Amino acid sequence: MRNPAGKTILYIAVSVGALVMIFPFIWTVVTSISPGASLTTTPELIPDNPSLAPYAELFQRVPFGQVIVNSLVIAVVSTVFQLITSSMAAYVFARMPFRGRGAIFLLYLATMMIPFQVLIVPLFVEMKSLGLINTYAGAILPTIASAFGVFLLRQAIGTVPYELDQAATLDGAGHFRVFFQIVLPLVRPALATLAVFGFLNTWNSFLWPLIILRDPLMQTLPVALASLQGQYSTQWDVLMAGSVISILPMFALYVFAQKYIVQGVAGTGLK
Amino acid sequence: MAIANVRPDLASPDRRSPRGGARPRQNRRRWAYAGTVAIFLLPSLIPLLAFVIGPMISAAWTSLHEWNLIGDMKWVGFDNYAHLLSDPGTQQAFLHTVYYIVGYLPLVYVGGLSLALALNSKLKGRALLRGVYFLPVVTSWVVVALVWRWLLNPSVGVVNYVLGLVGIDGPGWWTDPAWSMPSIILASAWKDLGFVMVILLAGLQTINQDLYEAAEIDGAGWWRRLFSITMPMLSPSTFFVIVLSLINGFQVFDQVYVMTGGGPNNSSQVVVQQVYDLTFRYGQAGMASALSWLLFLVILVVTLVQFYGQKKWVNYA
Numbered sequence: 001m002r003n004p005a006g007k008t009i010l011y012i013a014v015s016v017g018a019l020v021m022i023f024p025f026i027w028t029v030v031t032s033i034s035p036g037a038s039l040t041t042t043p044e045l046i047p048d049n050p051s052l053a054p055y056a057e058l059f060q061r062v063p064f065g066q067v068i069v070n071s072l073v074i075a076v077v078s079t080v081f082q083l084i085t086s087s088m089a090a091y092v093f094a095r096m097p098f099r100g101r102g103a104i105f106l107l108y109l110a111t112m113m114i115p116f117q118v119l120i121v122p123l124f125v126e127m128k129s130l131g132l133i134n135t136y137a138g139a140i141l142p143t144i145a146s147a148f149g150v151f152l153l154r155q156a157i158g159t160v161p162y163e164l165d166q167a168a169t170l171d172g173a174g175h176f177r178v179f180f181q182i183v184l185p186l187v188r189p190a191l192a193t194l195a196v197f198g199f200l201n202t203w204n205s206f207l208w209p210l211i212i213l214r215d216p217l218m219q220t221l222p223v224a225l226a227s228l229q230g231q232y233s234t235q236w237d238v239l240m241a242g243s244v245i246s247i248l249p250m251f252a253l254y255v256f257a258q259k260y261i262v263q264g265v266a267g268t269g270l271k
Numbered sequence: 272m273a274i275a276n277v278r279p280d281l282a283s284p285d286r287r288s289p290r291g292g293a294r295p296r297q298n299r300r301r302w303a304y305a306g307t308v309a310i311f312l313l314p315s316l317i318p319l320l321a322f323v324i325g326p327m328i329s330a331a332w333t334s335l336h337e338w339n340l341i342g343d344m345k346w347v348g349f350d351n352y353a354h355l356l357s358d359p360g361t362q363q364a365f366l367h368t369v370y371y372i373v374g375y376l377p378l379v380y381v382g383g384l385s386l387a388l389a390l391n392s393k394l395k396g397r398a399l400l401r402g403v404y405f406l407p408v409v410t411s412w413v414v415v416a417l418v419w420r421w422l423l424n425p426s427v428g429v430v431n432y433v434l435g436l437v438g439i440d441g442p443g444w445w446t447d448p449a450w451s452m453p454s455i456i457l458a459s460a461w462k463d464l465g466f467v468m469v470i471l472l473a474g475l476q477t478i479n480q481d482l483y484e485a486a487e488i489d490g491a492g493w494w495r496r497l498f499s500i501t502m503p504m505l506s507p508s509t510f511f512v513i514v515l516s517l518i519n520g521f522q523v524f525d526q527v528y529v530m531t532g533g534g535p536n537n538s539s540q541v542v543v544q545q546v547y548d549l550t551f552r553y554g555q556a557g558m559a560s561a562l563s564w565l566l567f568l569v570i571l572v573v574t575l576v577q578f579y580g581q582k583k584w585v586n587y588a
């Protein structure tokens with residue numbers, strides 16, 4: 001776009017669009033500090049008497065502290081597991097040939113195409129027979145292996161020069177040493193990408209926690225928020241306070257890892 | 272011993288000796304290698320078998336039974352499938368799901384493409400703008416659905432307020448059966464726009480700029496360059512967006528559950544919402560499993576058709 005008039009129009013268009021994108025967030029924050037906001041019919045961007053009362057009410061109504069802990073534990077543990085299990089499998093698929101490896105890799109890829117919903121009933125039954133309903137383990141176990149993660153990291157390990165492994169092997173390093181000391185440090189960007197996506201997905205995941213965590217004390221943030229809506233459907237200030245709390249860590253993570261997210265999407269080789 | 276890992280054929284000359292000593296050592300090495308592979312692979316393979324592939328097979332078995340999750344399973348053969356295929360509620364749910372996809376995909380693709388094109392040109396502050404458009408992607412669906420449910424509230428919502436300012440009497444959105452699906456589509460497009468933008472941006476950045484210069488010298492205008500260079504070169508990204516959107520679109524659930532719960536009057540009942548209701552509201556686990564398998568088969572066929580069809584229009588460099 002060479003002509004300045006066109007550039008100005010473009011600029012205005014993307015800025016208006018950005019405003020539309022960010023407006024609901026601003027709105028969420030404003031509402032969360034305007035007690036009784038649900039009663040107003042005229043939108044006010046500057047609250048009359050801002051206060052943190054909705055937050056206080058939120059913690060009074062729901063065991064919100066516990067809910068945050070639940071979400072954190074589940075998201076952190078499953079992200080850590082995903083990083084470990086995915087990087088190890090990825091190392092095999094990139095560096096340790098054996099007969100039938102291609103078929104096993106295809107099996108991994110196939111699991112990405114199975115909609116999670118097909119698994120709801122049998123997985124629920126399986127967890128029930130294992131006595132894992134209403135437990136962290138029940139929520140975490142189905143997420144500890146990620147075919148997406150294996151795929152992502154295999155692509156990344158593929159870019160590590162083979163000569164580095166060989167040099168280490170000549171120095172007497174076995175596969176474990178090569179994996180931990182050569183390969184892992186070199187694929188750190190990909191690991192960060194997987195960490196961000198893993199955390200994002202488990203932190204925001206809704207359907208499985210909704211099903212497996214029936215006890216209000218075990219619920220995760222999205223589930224608690226959704227149930228809050230059913231209970232107090234008109235109290236938008238309290239709801240928005242909960243929303244702000246659930247968004248904040250994601251925003252922090254996003255600002256911190258923005259470049260990895262974009263790289264990660266671009267780097268899956270799906271350009 | 273370790274050196275043998277590099278070139279086992281050279282490092283252990285004793286292997287070539289016909290008998291004695293060599294075979295056991297070679298076997299031991301092979302077993303050690305297999306053991307290492309197992310240690311690296313099993314931590315992911317076992318969970319995938321236990322929590323994805325196993326349940327998948329078990330769902331197929333359940334779908335052939337009548338079962339309320341608690342009592343004994345009763346064999347009914349393919350009755351569940353037969354019932355679902357002739358059940359108007361199921362047909363409606365599939366129709367609503369297709370309605371969602373047909374509304375959502377063009378919106379999010381054209382929007383994402385326009386954004387990617389705009390934010391790929393040299394604009395001041397484009398990193399910040401890209402960041403803003405990506406924000407909804409990192410936000411949980413529950414929050415987004417809650418906020419949109421409120422923005423689209425017919426009486427106190429901001430959208431109708433703004434429409435009122437310009438003299439338009441806003442619709443009932445998610446409280447009106449005719450507007451419940453459009454409300455869900457709108458919120459979904461808003462949330463996913465940034466994701467599509469990022470994928471297309473990554474695609475745009477791999478296009479060789481010389482192509483554009485050559486086209487410009489030949490006198491090609493902006494639209495001509497868009498359709499003769501950008502779109503063909505971008506087709507792998509477009510393909511990816513469409514495949515992914517269809518896979519996810521058929522599985523639409525979170526936003527429906529929170530925004531409308533399938534209502535009002537079943538006007539936004541989608542397939543997965545029905546799977547959920549069948550299982551946890553009506554205790555018909557066999558029927559729910561059959562419906563999930565039907566959905567899986569539909570997704571599989573749709574995805575395969577796209578992979579076969581891609582040769583016709585997707586252009587891999």
